[in-house]
Amino acid sequence: xxxxxxxxxxxxxxxxxxxxxxxxxxxxxxxxxxxxxxxxxxxxxxxxxxxxxxxxxxxxxxxxxxxxxxxxxxxxxxxxxxxxxxxxxxxxxxxxxxxxxxxxxxxxxxxxxxxxxxxxxxxxxxxxxxxxxxxxxxxxxxxxxxxxxxxxxxxxxxxxxxxxxxxxxxxxxxxxxxxxxxxxxxxxxxxxxxxxxxxxxxxxxxxxxxxxxxxxxxxxxxxxxxxxxxxxxxxxxxxxxxxxxxxxxxxxxxxxxxxxxxxxxxxxxxxxxxxxxxxxxxxxxxxxxxxxxxxxxxxxxxxxxxxxxxxxxxxxxxxxx
Numbered sequence: 001x002x003x004x005x006x007x008x009x010x011x012x013x014x015x016x017x018x019x020x021x022x023x024x025x026x027x028x029x030x031x032x033x034x035x036x037x038x039x040x041x042x043x044x045x046x047x048x049x050x051x052x053x054x055x056x057x058x059x060x061x062x063x064x065x066x067x068x069x070x071x072x073x074x075x076x077x078x079x080x081x082x083x084x085x086x087x088x089x090x091x092x093x094x095x096x097x098x099x100x101x102x103x104x105x106x107x108x109x110x111x112x113x114x115x116x117x118x119x120x121x122x123x124x125x126x127x128x129x130x131x132x133x134x135x136x137x138x139x140x141x142x143x144x145x146x147x148x149x150x151x152x153x154x155x156x157x158x159x160x161x162x163x164x165x166x167x168x169x170x171x172x173x174x175x176x177x178x179x180x181x182x183x184x185x186x187x188x189x190x191x192x193x194x195x196x197x198x199x200x201x202x203x204x205x206x207x208x209x210x211x212x213x214x215x216x217x218x219x220x221x222x223x224x225x226x227x228x229x230x231x232x233x234x235x236x237x238x239x240x241x242x243x244x245x246x247x248x249x250x251x252x253x254x255x256x257x258x259x260x261x262x263x264x265x266x267x268x269x270x271x272x273x274x275x276x277x278x279x280x281x282x283x284x285x286x287x288x289x290x291x292x293x294x295x296x297x298x299x300x301x302x303x304x305x306x307x308x309x310x311x312x313x314x315x316x317x318x319x320x321x
Contacts, residue, residue: 152173159275
């Protein structure tokens with residue numbers, strides 16, 4: 001009898017061991033299967049794989065989430081949209097205070113999700129933001145270099161090479177507008193149009209062109225079929241000096257090509273960082289002289305280095321460690 005009981009106990013122990021072993025193996029296989037699916041879903045690129053590590057991941061709805069409302073195409077349930085959008089906003093705030101770099105895909109996810117969040121106009125918030133900008137930056141007077149804020153004979157420190165300065169000679173002084181050109185023009189509706197491609201197939205062109213003032217970046221295309229997405233109205237366009245150096249050969253042999261290409265911007269301002277690095281000064285001045293030489297409609301203006309670097313100078317000392 002004792003032998004039978006011992007045999008039954010032994011068989012029970014073996015059965016329990018086999019069950020535990022099977023469960024462990026099954027869990028491991030499932031984990032590996034999930035990892036394979038995740039790897040396949042991110043196309044195998046380093047940028048895509050970094051998406052799995054981005055802090056935005058916490059704002060994504062889980063695959064097992066249940067809700068009575070319909071699931072929309074962006075993975076956000078209608079019933080939970082406000083909550084999810086709040087989580088995304090919290091992630092933006094938390095990532096902005098952390099002094100670290102995130103992947104490009106992290107920011108693309110943020111923009112994609114935010115585009116489908118409900119927006120509510122809050123006048124008190126934009127008035128507060130406008131007040132903060134006015135107190136720290138005074139962009140109305142110091143957005144660009146002018147004869148008002150940069151006297152003849154003064155020394156203007158560079159934004160990045162701040163230990164270096166350029167002496168404002170008569171030739172340079174004559175290149176500057178007498179006063180900031182935007183002081184007497186408060187614009188109610190403005191559009192800032194980037195060139196990252198996010199507006200592709202957006203059909204936003206008409207809405208952009210209806211703005212009172214349109215900013216564009218780095219001499220982007222605005223004609224042809226793309227105009228239905230990005231519009232073609234341009235009041236101000238930035239110009240990276242590297243474009244002048246590389247695409248237009250420092251305007252030594254491609255002046256006419258340059259002038260023909262910028263004709264699409266009408267009488268827009270060309271905004272250049274002449275005083276960020278010393279290496280940018282010559283190319284920026286060359287743009288000014290080329291426009292002046294051929295009587296072009298466009299006008300070259302230059303970022304004021306103190307405005308561009310104001311964020312660093314106004315930081316809390318404890319944050320500058």
